[in-house]
Amino acid sequence: MLEQSGFVDVRIGPPVDTFGDASGESKARLFEVFGYAFLAYKPK
Amino acid sequence: MSDGLLVDPLALREEVKAKYRAVAVNPHGSYHFHTGRPLAQRLGYDEVVVAALPDSAVEAFAGVGNPFSLDVLKPGEHVVDLGSGGGFDCFVASGQVGLKGFVVGIDMTEEMLGRSRATAMAMGLDNVEFRQGVIEDLPIEDGSADVVISNGVINLCADKRRVFGEVMRVLKPGGRLQFADIANGKEIPAGALRNIDLWTD
Numbered sequence: 001m002l003e004q005s006g007f008v009d010v011r012i013g014p015p016v017d018t019f020g021d022a023s024g025e026s027k028a029r030l031f032e033v034f035g036y037a038f039l040a041y042k043p044k
Numbered sequence: 045m046s047d048g049l050l051v052d053p054l055a056l057r058e059e060v061k062a063k064y065r066a067v068a069v070n071p072h073g074s075y076h077f078h079t080g081r082p083l084a085q086r087l088g089y090d091e092v093v094v095a096a097l098p099d100s101a102v103e104a105f106a107g108v109g110n111p112f113s114l115d116v117l118k119p120g121e122h123v124v125d126l127g128s129g130g131g132f133d134c135f136v137a138s139g140q141v142g143l144k145g146f147v148v149g150i151d152m153t154e155e156m157l158g159r160s161r162a163t164a165m166a167m168g169l170d171n172v173e174f175r176q177g178v179i180e181d182l183p184i185e186d187g188s189a190d191v192v193i194s195n196g197v198i199n200l201c202a203d204k205r206r207v208f209g210e211v212m213r214v215l216k217p218g219g220r221l222q223f224a225d226i227a228n229g230k231e232i233p234a235g236a237l238r239n240i241d242l243w244t245d
Binding site for chain 1: 075087088108111113114196208209211215216217218219221222223225226228230231232
């Protein structure tokens with residue numbers, strides 16, 4: 001979706017276990033939900 | 045939804061407001077996500093930077109990743125934070141851009157804005173401002189930002205294309221979007237995607 005919106009040079013960082021040991025962990029595990037960092041540029 | 049969205053954007057917005065209003069008022073309450081300093085440590089924020097911040101700047105933090113992990117901000121940059129909440133990422137950004145830079149946090153929740161503004165005042169920060177608004181319609185001038193950051197907020201918007209369109213509008217040419225958010229590795233059933241309660245619980 002980022003590239004479809006016009007962003008370029010999109011990078012995605014490694015997954016982070018955002019919900020580990022939180023009460024939302026079981027639901028997160030069910031759908032393999034993790035946090036990610038994203039970096040994208042508006043063309044010059 | 046006739047416009048192709050999975051849920052009613054306004055109804056979802058009210059659910060999100062209620063959830064984060066609660067976090068603002070009671071940051072140490074029981075939520076399905078972590079908050080505060082333990083969360084910042086889990087997500088890999090610079091421990092020295094976080095330790096230097098007052099509790100009021102950190103305790104309502106409810107992000108899902110570290111938007112500064114792939115790139116740091118440069119001195120003098122102008123930054124916009126989408127869904128600034130209690131202001132934690134704005135305060136981290138404030139230190140990175142320095143006195144010649146500026147950070148604007150956008151949030152729709154009065155309680156979060158009250159918290160972040162009070163903290164900025166207590167910290168004596170002159171390079172941070174918090175504005176009320178929604179990220180689908182940013183109260184920011186065209187082409188004015190070097191960087192847009194966000195943390196765990198875009199996933200809570202029904203119309204993500206509109207959000208990214210707004211980011212594109214406010215960024216300068218060559219500007220960057222560095223944000224953190226959640227993504228799922230397994231497909232979520234269509235019925236669940238249309239259940240607003242599951243977006244925020």
